[in-house]
Amino acid sequence: MTLSWDRKTWESEFHYLHEVGMRYLVLMGITSTAGNVTKTIYPSKITGFQKTGQVDALDLCLSSAEAAGFKVFLGINFNQEWWKKGARDPQWLYRQMDRGNLIADELYELYHHKYSGAFHGWYWEYEVDNLNFKTEKELAVLAKALNITLLHLKEDKEKLPLLLSPFMNKRYSTPEEYGENWAFVFSNTELGQGDIFCPQDCVGGGGLELGDVTRWFTALKKAVDTKPGLLFWANVESFDHKNWVSAPLKRFIKQLETVSPLVDNCLTFSYSHYYSPNNIDKGFHETYLDYVEKGSLEGGKPAPPGEVKARKVGKTQFLISWGPASDDFGICGYLLYRDKKLIFSTQAQRKYGGDPQGIVMSYTDTAFPYLTWKNPIYEVRAFDFAGNVSDSVKAVNVV
DSSP states (O other): OGGGOOHHHHHHHHHHHHHTTOOEEEEOOSEEEETTEEEESSOOOSTTOEEOSSSOHHHHHHHHHHHHTOEEEEEOOOBGGGGTSGGGOHHHHHHHHHHHHHHHHHHIIIIITTOTTTEEEEEEOOOOOTTTSOSHHHHHHHHHHHHHHHHHHHHTTOOOOEEEOOOOOTTTOOHHHHHHHHHHHHHTSOOOTTOEEOOBOOTTTTSSOGGGHHHHHHHHHHHHTTSTTOEEEEEEEOEETTTTEEOOHHHHHHHHHHHGGGSSEEEEETHHHHTOTTTSOTHHHHHHHHHHHHSSOOOOOOBOOSOEEEEEEETTEEEEEEOOOBOTTOEEEEEEEETTEEEEEEEOOOTTTSOTTOSOSEEEEEOOGGGGTSOOOEEEEEEETTOOBOOOEEEEEEO
């Protein structure tokens, strides 16, 4: 997403993040490997690596971060085959760690002396889960892979805080089992003072429900407490996996409130993707900024949509259209119901990663067979960026 950003965009991004109280950035995708081809966003001298883009995007990020007072964790490397191989091919995984060490050496040499204030730490980009790493053998492979990175950084005097951000799905283990697995990993690695264990809360990704988070993070905190000096953070997800859109701020704030008592700090994947004015409607940022400044999320209902019209356009098809709604912070989207059942939603989309169509103001409903003889009742509601929902407006008629 950031590959095309210029200095002005980076500066504006750090301004947005700063004014809502953020001071850390995790930068992924600095290098990315597919097979044996590694692409970089900076000018690398490592044999065979390929530069992407015309500018040194990493230098732009770090110089802007230094000026803004931000601390950046640099992703070391990621190989796309991780999802297929991971724990199944230990030698492959260890080779990725060796490649990552070459990259870390180069990144440290090129940028740490220039931006020592901003170049704060490393991000271990491989996302561990509780499906592929469950047995003691698999966990031992993971511990060895981590140690290949940790020992190298220590020996080369490049040891900065290392952050890793695993995830979990409640279908594959209990919280207690997952906590015990991580306690085993911690006891067999060089993770220590200042390193950061930062699990994803998995609410956006669908692995956990909001009501599950406290039990899972309590179990993981118990594991972290077995490793002196290791910090416990949370990665709070700001998206909805059902259609990969931005989560309403009501849900995001509830996630923060749920996990904050258990952790030392919170990150989010990803404000820049899902809430920043650089990538989506400014209503998300302005609503969240209002919450940060006032300590409470605005709760006013949006004004309802304009006139809703429905007309039959086929034997079992109905075209429903509606007029715009309004709200102090803007309208995030609309919900369409048929006979009180939600059948369609549309909302503000990301510039990078979203549907270019954006919010739509009509929908063609292909109804069930019984609707050939029964006229359905359609209603539309609007919702704002906080997640407040308007009163419904019924369709004028179905003809």
